[in-house]
Amino acid sequence: MPQIEETRPKYLQIAHYIREQILRGDLRPGDEVPSERRLAADWSVSRPTAARSLEALRQQGLVEKRQGSGTYVRPVAANRRAREFYGRARRTGRIHPPGEYAVITSAGWLPAPDHVTEALGLTPGTRAVHRRRVTRNESGPIAVSTSWFASDVGERAPRLHQLDRIQEGTLLYVESLTGRQGSHAEDRLCARPATEGDAVDLELEPGAPVLIVHHVVHDTRDRPLEFAEATYPPGRWAFEQGYPIG
Known part of the structure; x- marks a missing residue:
């Protein structure tokens, strides 16, 4: 022991x-x-x-x-796609597999929405750092996601504010700058019609069904480190699940 x-x-x-x-x-x-x-x-x-x-x-x-x-x-x-990303980044230094890449569409300080404030344990009305990206491969867009970090993390990790890609992924980058290690994550899912922004980014018809995943990464002291909201188009799997039947 x-x-x-x-x-x-x-x-x-x-x-x-x-x-x-x-x-x-x-x-x-x-x-x-x-x-x-x-x-x-x-x-x-x-x-x-x-x-x-x-x-x-x-x-x-x-x-x-x-x-x-x-x-x-x-x-x-359940095997979460995000878990695959973290494992690949730790092994290879790159979060995406060959043929897949992210385009950062916005980054920097914004007032944190209520659901982000709650997830990260922030004081209402405070600012947080966001990074919004569209992930693509040769067939087109795979997902749209936005990561959020509290202000103390944003101040110590300046690349979060930039539109350049972070090849090792935001979590590993934040870990290296802050010394806080990701330990476990929680996910919540829902489905809804695509917004106009979703439809443009994911090349869908407005109102098409999309899957929304809210993802919170906690550090080894059980403090929320990253909140991410991802939107998946129809036909894209976010989870895989296996279980015994005998």
Whole structure:
């Protein structure tokens, strides 16, 4: 069992350790994770701290609590396109695969919309840094997305304000400038008709159905680091999912 580090919240250290076991496959879908009592004893922490670590895993979508039974690894895992991007960037230094590229259409400071303010935990009325891009390949536009960062991140990462592409991706660039490491992400999805702007960027008929993904990246201290809103045209997959049937 790893030793507790005093520089990081204890509950996040425990949650991170269990999360790594899940991602490695040491804990598989349907397996029970250690109870609050077991975690408190193994890590020499209080029961509330142990409970908070399990709640953090639940909020990350990795485990589910079953009343009167225990906490278990969720049986369904989704593969997000964003996860592929992050993995590729860390391996190769480039976020996009060959034949795919992004055109930055706007960047810089803007008043943060309400949903961005809420996602990043900002004070209402404050400014944030945005980067809007259209991702394309040889067949045409793939997605439109806008990333948002709080003002302290924007001040330390000047390339976020520029229209030049950041080949390693905004997250790795921000990590290198701020020292904050992305740890986990949350996604929310909905569908709606394309706006006039969506239709132009994605070469669609106005009112065509599009998929909207709100994506929040948290750092190792569970603080929101990046908020991104992506719009996908019909026929473009944002998620892939696999699960046992036997």
